[in-house]
Amino acid sequence: MVKYSLKRLVYMIPVTIAVVFIVYLIMYLTPGDPVALMLGAEATPELIQETREALGITKPFLTQFTNYVVNLFQGDFGVSWYTGREVAERLFASIPYTLILTFSGMFVALICSIPMGVMAAVKQNTPVDYIVSVLAICGVSAPSFWVGIMLILLLAVEFQLLPSAGIDGWTSYIMPTLTMGFNMLASVTRTQRSSMLEVLRADYIRTAKAKGVSNFNATYKHALRNAIIPAITVAGINFGTLMAGSVAIETVFAIPGVGRLMIDSIKLHDTPTVVGCMVFVALMVSIINLVVDLLYAFIDPRIKAQYIREGGSK
Amino acid sequence: MSMNMEDNRDVLLEVKNLKKYFKVPNGYLHAVDDVSFTLERGKTLGIVGESGCGKSTTGRAILRLIEPTAGEVIFEGRDITTLNKSQMRDMRKDMQIIFQDPFSSLDPRQTVSQAIEEPLKINGIIKDKNERLERVMELMKTVGLAERLVNTYPHELDGGRRQRIGIARALAMNPKFIVCDEPVSALDVSIQAQILNLMKEIQEDLGLTYMFITHDLSVINHFADDIGVMYLGRMIEKAPTETLFENPMHPYTNALLSAIPVPSIHNRKERILLKGEVGSPVNPKPMCRFATRCPYATEQCFQEEPELIEVEKDHFVACHMCK
Amino acid sequence: MQEKDYMLKIEDLSVQYITEDEIVYAVNGINLNIEKGKTHGLVGETGAGKTTTALSILNLVPDPPGKIITGSISLDGEDIISVDDQGNSYPAMSERQMEHIRGNKVAMIFQDPMTALNPVFTVGDQIAEAIQLHEHVDKKKAMEKAREVLEIVGIPGSRADDYPHQFSGGMKQRVVISMALACNPGLLIADEPTTALDVTIQAQVLDLMKDLRKKYDMALLMITHDLGIIAEMCDEVSIMYAGRIVEHGNLEDIFDHTRHPYTQGLFNSLPNIQDRKSKLKPIRGLMPDPSNLPLGCSFCPRCDYATEKCKTEPPQKIWLSDTHYVECHLYDDGSTESKL
């Protein structure tokens, strides 16, 4: 198991390098001059040229890219082409906001969606099932930024219960968290419902009932543990979507997170900052995927056996 | 190995030292290990064994649906393992297969007539569409499928009828040789008997040669002229059917025969119960593969792999006890 | 007939699966009694209603769409399914009481050992669960006993901590058997327990079941399509076709004095291992569609002896001897000699 996890962690290194390559290349191809933007209209051509050389922008693409990667592995995210300050400084200042939002969003989503999905499956074709299903289909279809706006209208404008934007104490996180979680809640609920329906028909559930296990235990002990795997898969896949969604949600609620930082930096053509943000996101996505895969092994002994085999060979 | 061949035998198929190994994480799985036999025209060879003994792999390797690892398959004097792709496609007109599971061996998107006409169409045997479909109707009649089923889909039919489609498809190109891979195992008893009778009739009418793969000794007893018993990739006994049933020599064959529940309440016989379960075919050691379960195993059995030798006329056994 | 000590009594049981599109008549009025300690064979092909009958005994017919329409079931004198004044069936026990019966007084072994065990729990846990439920002991005691029952079916107790995927098919079926036996049930229902296994493994499992039946003195309902297994294991046999029991008797009645054309057809369909030259005489045609059964005798369209009467009138039970009955119009005239 440890071997398997290590293999996966090592595999993240080339993935990260590839991500840097792709994003750096895209930014390199982007038209526009970051230095002119940074120095403003009154800067002299000489000053601009000097600054460009100082930042290393004049070098060929591959050199720039290699330098960046070498620095990155020494923990250096480079210097912003716009502010001229360490990228790490602003990036690390933004990360907590985004992390709090995504993880609390995910937490809320998982806490609610799994029981909802199970309930809908157990009470298939009853009003409970219909309500959950309608809610879920709306949840996967509604754009999160619109849900955010509606929440602001309802809770901040209409009832004035919560602050509408910015970060000012824990209450500011409530609406963004709900907005973040809503989409994942819906998609996990849908998956949980359908996998639960399938597992409830499985032979081993019949075996369990035949030996006298109550309906409740058959559902929550025997079926749930098997049915939760697809739900976790979907939650893991959706984590990326969740992180991406923070771009729009941080804009709606004016939160200075990584998403906002990235959008602003893209507009300013600030390559080091954009790449830094992307590396953070890609690492988070890879780590969550690993966590999800390890969670499988924890739940299902067959998968655990498979990992041990894979970790052992080669 | 001596293969006492008489000259008047009309050999259709000869398999020599056929091997098929699969790569698995911790080595090689010896699915078929050094299997040899000959098959005369118009006869049926039964291959019997339990799950995992390599009987299906043997059948598929002979047709090169799985590429054999080593060995020769000589069909009408030609070694087909040396043929290239298009030569092999040509060869398939003569060598056909009927699959075990009629639910998975038919494309769910083809109607009955499409499934049966496909071999005629893609091999360009009958080019005219109408003529081709007439042949389809004829084939359907041969295998006992009602006309009204021409345009139904497999999922609308029961197992017995689906197996009839499989048979019609195999017959479409007038093959000489058919590998029957457990053709009745998935069917109910009463349907099973219908299909067995049908296959027997077709064989007699068309002079077909069958290789009949099954796990059910009572079925093969009824059907085959010769029987080969396989265990973990090896052929362990081979004899004419009557000889094998009257005088089984290998301890495994004995146990297998005695394990069949007989549907009669008279003359019950004593059962030989084998201990343990079939071993693993991955990287087998050079010893008798049955030794771990064999009630008569000696020191020698654990050290030396027995060869398949002819103990009496046409009766081959691979057992140290039977020399 | 004298009153016997019955473990299981089923009277006039009918079960239907009702969906939007159709009604599937799975079981259509069967009677089945098993004496204590005896083994009863239930023979039939796919779709004959064997498994539905077994699930009815546990009141586990999946509902919806399954519904027990008529009939009563009692187990060791206790009613499981009763009939009200209008002739409709209702469960005589609460779900709680039923849970107490399942696995305790009656246990069931299912056909496919590959899927019958929950893949995420150890086999020890799964056996101990039944023991804990019915014997009210703590987890540790239950685990101890689980190891003991595993030993009984020939699996080392130390393997209780393994997961199902670490066992082969035959071993899994042993685990399932040990789970069923954990609480010494008075009745064991075995639904095609060896169909998924190889012959030599089947022989081992059947042998084990014979031993255990003697040891625990349980009644056994053996569901199978294999007349060979019946001959070897059973005291009495019922032949089921399209939801009816068409012939019933003890082993001798069925094997030596076959009376129903379907039973005879089954025997003729089997390749005879002693006489290999004999030609198979299969039953023609197919099983009727259970949502659209023939008006009269269900077997009529496939029967070589069918008359006009068979097409319109369902045959009634005719007792040929104290132990043997048949549902066939051939014997309407009161004769007990074979008409086949």
Added chain:
Amino acid sequence: MSKANYQDVQKKYKKKSRLSEIWRQFRKNKAAVFGLVVLLIIILAACSADLFWDYQKDACDLNIPERLQKPSAEHILGTDEMGRDILCRLVYGARVSLRVGICAATFALLVGGTLGCIGGYYGGKVDNLIMRVTDVLLSIPGLLLAIAIMSAFKTTEFFLALALGISYISKFTRIVRSSILSVRDEEYIVAARAIGAKDSTIILRHILLNCMAPILVQYALAIGTRILSVSTLSYIGMGIQAPTPDWGNMLSGARTYIRGNSYLVMGPGMALLLTICSFNLIGDGLRDALDPKLKK
């Protein structure tokens, strides 16, 4: 058997059309039919917009005197911060969303599908390479990749479709590859080889046709998510730019005025919700209708 007889038989037992069978199954799912009806209404509206409005004058040009009017008989959904009729802009916005969404999904399907086919059927090194590349692409959330790509392009509909398409390729590669793998091992593929079918026949006639169901379902769902992404990109200013009407930039334009003018965000939001919902419902319906398991 004579020719005439054969044709009689063909006539007598006509082949059941597969499409009508699928439609029969699809119709059973009320929600899916609802989705289809909604989608048809939206498409019809988008097509007939020019009958009621003039694109340039009603949907783009400023009309300051009539700005921020609440819903009334004249303007059913009211007017926006520039005085344009919201309903009119919604209808023209539908054109943009559907066009870009469908193009992006189709592009992703074609490119990703081809890669998935190659990887799935041939396996080996090619497959390995394709899978490693999709691994990398999948670790960048699609929306962020699209944003990055858009920064290099001009914000036109074409490039937006391209960016959203590229960012979805890896998903389709995965889906097509795995469905090909699952079909490739089916016994009827072996059966087809046994009767002498060529590789090309097997891929085209047996594998691809049998993979269509899951791919089609994913395609329907993909259009939904692409439309969602169009609006998100437009909302944060990286997609369709004003004054071209798009549901996303309508919401973004309304942001400053929502206090007291909540009707501004209802229209575009509901339009998005209904459109994406209809694609999701159709996808679900197709999944059930095409699933051969249910037909047994």
